[in-house]
Amino acid sequence: xxxxxxxxxxxxxxxxxxxxxxxxxxxxxxxxxxxxxxxxxxxxxxxxxxxxxxxxxxxxxxxxxxxxxxxxxxxxxxxxxxxxxxxxxxxxxxxxxxxxxxxxxxxxxxxxxxxxxxxxxxxxxxxxxxxxxxxxxxxxxxxxxxxxxxxxxxxxxxxxxxxxxxxxxxxxxxxxxxxxxxxxxxxxxxxxxxxxxxxxxxxxxxxxxxxxxxxxxxxxxxxxxxxxxxxxxxxxxxxxxxxxxxxx
Numbered sequence: 134x135x136x137x138x139x140x141x142x143x144x145x146x147x148x149x150x151x152x153x154x155x156x157x158x159x160x161x162x163x164x165x166x167x168x169x170x171x172x173x174x175x176x177x178x179x180x181x182x183x184x185x186x187x188x189x190x191x192x193x194x195x196x197x198x199x200x201x202x203x204x205x206x207x208x209x210x211x212x213x214x215x216x217x218x219x220x221x222x223x224x225x226x227x228x229x230x231x232x233x234x235x236x237x238x239x240x241x242x243x244x245x246x247x248x249x250x251x252x253x254x255x256x257x258x259x260x261x262x263x264x265x266x267x268x269x270x271x272x273x274x275x276x277x278x279x280x281x282x283x284x285x286x287x288x289x290x291x292x293x294x295x296x297x298x299x300x301x302x303x304x305x306x307x308x309x310x311x312x313x314x315x316x317x318x319x320x321x322x323x324x325x326x327x328x329x330x331x332x333x334x335x336x337x338x339x340x341x342x343x344x345x346x347x348x349x350x351x352x353x354x355x356x357x358x359x360x361x362x363x364x365x366x367x368x369x370x371x372x373x374x375x376x377x378x379x380x381x
Contacts, residue, residue: 134162134193134194134195134198134222134223134224135191135193135221135222135223136162136167136189136191136192136193136194136221136222136223137189137190137191137192137219137220137221138188138189138190138219138220138221138222139190139219140188141211141214141216141218141219141220141234142216143184143188143344143364143367143368144184144188144211144220145211145212145214145220146343146344147182147184147341147344147368147370148204148207148208148211149208149211149212149340150337150338150340150341150344150370151169151171151180151182151204151370152204152205152207152208153337153340154171154173154178154180154334154337154338154372155171155172155173155174155180155204156174156203156204156205157201157202157203157204157247157249158171158201158202158204159171159199159200159201159202159249160199160200160201160202161197161198161199162194162197162198162199162200163194163197164186164194164197165185165186166183166184166185166186166187166188167182167183167184168182168183168184169181169182169183170182170254170255170256171254172254173334176375177331177334177374177375178334178338178372178373178374178375179254179256179257179372179373180370180371180372181256181369181370181371181372181373182368182369182370183368183369183370184367184368185366185367185368185369187366187367188366188367188368190219191221198224200224200230200246201246201247201248201249202230202244202246202247203244203247206244207230207232207244210232210242210244211232213234213240213242214234215234215236217236218234218235218236219234219235219236220232220233220234220235221233221235224246225243228245228246229243229244229245229246230243230244230245230246231243232244256373257357257373259351259356259357259359259373260353261351261352261353261356261359262320262321262322262324262326262353263290263291263318263319263320263321263326263351263352263353264318264319264320264349264350264351265290265295265310265316265317265318265319265349265350265351266316266317266319266347266348266349266350267295267310267315267316267317267347267348267350268315268316268346268347268348269339269341269342269345269346269347269348269362270342270346271310271315271316272339272342272348272350272360273339273342274308275297275308275310276297276332276335276336276339277336278297278306278308279297279298279299279306279308279332280299280332280336281304281306282299282300282301282304282305282306283299283300283301283304283306283332284331284332284333285299285329285330285331285332285377286298286299286329286330286332286335287299287327287328287329288326288327288328288329288330288350288352288358289325289326289327290318290320290325290326290327290352291318291320291323291324291325291326292318292320292323293311293312293318294309294310294311294318295309295310295311295316295318295350296308296309296310297310299332326352326353326354327354327355328352328353328354328355328356328358328376329355329376329377329378329379330358330374330376330377331374331377334374335374338360338372338374339360341360341362341370341372342362344362344364344368344370345362345363345364345368345370347362347363348360348361348362349361349363355376355378356376357373357374357375357376358372358373358374358376359371359372359373359374360372360374
């Protein structure tokens, strides 16, 4: 395969975000695009990433293939990418991935592909009664605000309000987000939904706000959370995060 990107930022930033959660991952290179489904080592979070073939200026994939890569190694190389570089990715017969950056100079790097166990990561089928669509900045601000006081955050949702709250030993934080021109709340009933999640994981996930301006948030009471960022005809990055269930 040989893939060429004229806008390397989407790939570079995506790998940087994913590598905060997953160290080694398997990409599927299909005719419609590059896909990755990976679980973090603690089995708390899943990331689903698709970089569509329409993102690439050249997308030469003779047949579907998979390549497993150490994402930290790839991230270090991609850090050397400049915004005006043309980035190409090519697999070689000796099981390596060649990354080339072309501007006024041509720089080439190669990293070995890995042998990972052939375990298919399946994206769970989840049903959500509540969906909140808002700007990525609104969610990022809320998570940064609550991170000042605690390590976990409680999401409360209903038709007229999305609440983000956290309580530390002495401090509390509460952010009220109401439907307006920026925020849309859709719910299948008049119920209220409440779940608690890890702020440490959420802080890694909201970094995807630098890729897309909008975010979709879905959850249910004591149920996994799904956060999705989309750039039309470019990419999709979504995260599934297990809830924190209080033992008391």
